[in-house]
Amino acid sequence: MAANGHSGSGGHAGTLFITSADALLVIDMQADFMPGGTLGVAGADGIVPLINRLCELPFGLVAATQDWHPADHVSFDMRGGPWPVHCVAGTKGAALVPDLAQAHIGVVLRKGMRRDIDSYSAFEDNARASRTGLEELLRGRGISRVFVVGVALDYCVAASARDAARAGFATVVLTDACRSVAQSVAAVQAAFVNVGVETALAVDVLSLMDRALTPREIADLLEAPLAGRAYVQAIAARALKIYNSHDRPRFKALSDALMELVTMDTGPEFELDRNAILAIIDTIRAL
Template identity: 70%
Template sequence: MSLRINATDALLIIDMQADFMPGGPLGVPGADRLPTLINPLCDLPFGVIVATQDWHPAGHISFVGQGGPWPVHCVAGTPGAGLSPALAQTHVGVVLRKGLHPDIDSYSAFEDNDHVSRTGLDGLLKGRGIIRVFVVGVALDYCVAATARDAVRAGFATFVLPDACRGVRQTPASVLDALGMEGVSQADAVDVLSYNRK
């Protein structure tokens, strides 16, 4: 399949937020280096570029104090929930906030973890005539993977760009192998960029 980007393609930038950068309460190693690849991708002629934000109420169920697995992070309205200042936002057309419900977490940009509450991203993309989605950001083994799986389920041809992602725990190869079994393709951001410069 061609890596030529056009108006039927969408770029989904997952959770490039201050609290997920190294030094943040849920810092993902190497996440601060991703804008060097993501920013040039934003200059390509995608039909829409969506940036997601974890946007949790205080006392969210995912926090350790509430019995969840994660330290307090990305509390709505705090500086830590803001998009990384290093991320070029000029071409970001949609900012989608997830994890808003106090009792349900939301890894995927498409739906909450209960698979009931949906964000509306599916309809937005289809309404724009999007056929393919390219997923980048953090964390590869959680929110990026969940978004890619749901994109396939929604009927989009889906690519994860591993060099423009970073993970928290699992090794990238095992995550990518599992995604491949579920119909997710992969291509490196450097290859997408070089192909579109021809």
């Protein structure tokens, strides 16, 4: 199942199951972008609890961005830019909102620090003159897919998602954990289709991760990436809760099959055998 009904763009883009091969990008959840801030986005404060729940999932990396502007930044209206003064470096308005679950954030990337160049994307500035190092960080952590949330959907979230897809990451924007300045969600989604960015709902991600999985669902999840290490270990760690768990023989058969996959994957130099994986997956699906 593709996240937005379209084909996945690579890797395991078609499933919302989160593993250590996924990253969460939390875009510009700063005081000045909250209602009442100098560039407040309507409803932005309401997505904080949803983002916090996402931050608790087993992502390989949770990264946040901050606009961190000089006091005379080119984007400000006093210099002919489109925006009021906002997120000036070191001010309270530039701080991440205090209710955000910052303990789960592994890295904070600051952008828009050059006086004469604006920067919407988490990856690079608008002139593509300087980069944040995020792409290299993601690759170094073994990340193959990114989920993007925050504000504003039609500006910095969209720019970050487009750059993530351009860099080759499977990319999913969780639209219910974003808020827009002007454009509707439907308009942004329509534009995403042309650049390989998928959309989904954070509530669906959380629902999948919070409930037990059936053997058939486990098999489908394992089959998508042909049981890469991150999937095998993540699923084995939590997916041994199945419906009808009182059925001990069935539960043991599932446990044994998953453990067989885990023990096959013994080290970074060891290649899992495709046919052996598929045979075990078929066993699980038949339970």
